[in-house]
Amino acid sequence: MPNNIRTRMDTSKIKPKVLQQTIAANKVGRKPGYLYVPAGSFKPRLFLLSFDEDFYQENEFNTYEELLHFYRQHPHARHWIDVRGYADLPILEKFIADFDIHPLQMEDVINDYQRPKVEENDGRLFIISRMINFTKDKCLDDDQLSIFTGANYVITFQSDYEDCLDVLRERIKAGKGVLRKRPVLYLAYALMDVVIDNYFVVLIQIGEYIEALEDCLFEQPDKKTLNQILNIRREVNKLRRIAWSERDKINEMLRDEDLVPDEDMRPYFKDASDHTIQVIDLIDNYREMIGNLTELYLSNVSNRMNEIMKVLTIISSIFIPLSFFASLYGMNFSRENPHGGVNRLNMPELYHPYGYIIVLSAMGLLVLFQLYFFWRKGWLKWSG
Template sequence: MSKIRRITIKPKKYRQVAGNSPGVIELDADALEPLITVFSYSESELISQEIKNSGELDAHLAKHQGLTHWVDIRGLGSMELFEYIGKRFNIHKLVLEDIAGTLQRPKLDEYDGYLFATSRMLYLNDNLEIENEQMSFILMPDILISFQENYQDCLHPVVTRLEGGKGNIRFAGSSYLMYTLMDVIIDNYFGLIYRLGDELDMIEELLYRKPDKSIMYKIQEIKRAMILIRRAAWPERDKINDMIRSDSPLITQDTKTFLKDIYDHCMQVVDLVESYKDVTTTLIDMNLSIISNRMNEIMKVLTIISSIFIPLTFIAGVYGMNFSYTDPETGKVLHHNMPELYAENGYLYTLLAMGLLAAIQVFYFYRKGWFK
């Protein structure tokens, strides 16, 4: 049996200044400098370019007009970038605040000329910690801007599909591209749930071998991880439902058809989480029951030993009082003291009596089934 992998939840710092005006952008002190990559594509071509500043982005978009553009931004540590996006694409300041805040629940907000959506990206880092990262999207005609907190390349499958040019991704528009990105996020939920499910199977096998407190703590960590996934999947389902029912022309009918598939996947995620949560509760109860049963077995053995030695101890205690049968000074016989104290074979007779009593008790306990 291999050792259980310790999957834990990476703590997320919360820094929000109370009393700020709505729309004030507060950048995290640990926010990374942005890395920007633009993918411009049509059914017949794909152009990717790393962007260093806003001027290059303007030049790239102007040069490749008529194509669909995906602006992939990883890292939110530049106030200049937020100011540029707000002015260049006429984005509301509340949207920019939510992008920088990185603690938003999945949601969809409709504005004049664009849609704003957030999702929670959950994945394991190299230290087997669950990263809870915010993904933000601004959907415009022929342009999709995505915002990611870290440099982790979680969206590489979408880049691979763009490079392959197969399926609908090259000609279905920016709303379909947004669908594919959210589909990758939901698929990561499945991978994480199955990983945690494998650990629960390992824990269940260990419970039958050697239950201990550390296993219970590990089960509790997995339960917390399941709750984290549920907190991300429930509002994600509601957001996708809002997208399906939206009247915005930015979301095409073809895209809505595929969004229904994601909606079903979210329901599957929620069902799996609820099932595994029940499993964690069952394993915790099983662990406590097994430990309690083993403690009962130990207490039964100790009780049998105590029951055997209590009468023997009583006999030894009585004859250990040593009240003399005669007065050593006057020689007077004390009839109510111990006449057996000076018996020739009293010690052997007492041992035999004690042994016989112990044997009778063992036989009685055996007939009662205490040794089974």
């Protein structure tokens, strides 16, 4: 991979309002099928995998003309034309002209925030899938994979240079299995199957992250942990929307014989549909786990607050009678009356030679009695 490859802009960190305004600014008032190059797009890299049962060749071409020339020189082979990057509008227009791609479909390719779907045009399919990756920032990196099928080719478009399809490229290169023997629709299925299988990898990573968050909740729940729980809930909901759309797309292909006319291919798409159901089941399970984490966080915070309030209540309970003693002997009723007599009932113990020691001892004994009483009741035990 060249050293000058940039990292794709993470659109998941862009505020939805800003993203919508950016897209709308490029589309409002434009005619249908208008093509524009999104800001920050990569320069296209053109790859071609050509193969049949006895032939395989992989090339990266510097120009579109070289790729087209090689493709036309091998009409009997099957071809995977892999385009990564959108920043060259003339190349995209050449694909439209040479491979009979509808401008509206190319518009969906460039505006790569489309939900998974499938369209049919004169026996050729236009399929959109969404590739996902769980980043180090614990967010979903969502990239669109656009697939066009033809008589002897499959064309894929994506905005990034990196993807999850290397395992499929290695399978084609190794020549094992039926990839080189099957028609191009099988290659389109294999692309979708790898994308769906990668969902399981992402779900494993999400599951491990949820377990780590659960451990954090037991050790030291704080607002940072709560924010992480809310963030992963948002990402899981995003993955659920993608998985449901992927399932709907494959089910549509199974229902419509024009989309999958080959009966031999239908079991493969049925298997892909089953995988999407498994993905959705796991996602729903994780959503429930995340909901339990939120409840666990609130419960732990409430328990910690209750423990704090218990300590403060015990301290208050100890000092309330002590405050009573102190306030009682702080009243300072006069011992002598204005007539020179003695008020014998006005706190005579104030003049006892050991009165101060007696009061302090009484207060200390009261504190010890309270602590013993709290201990016997089990109120001094710290449950945190």
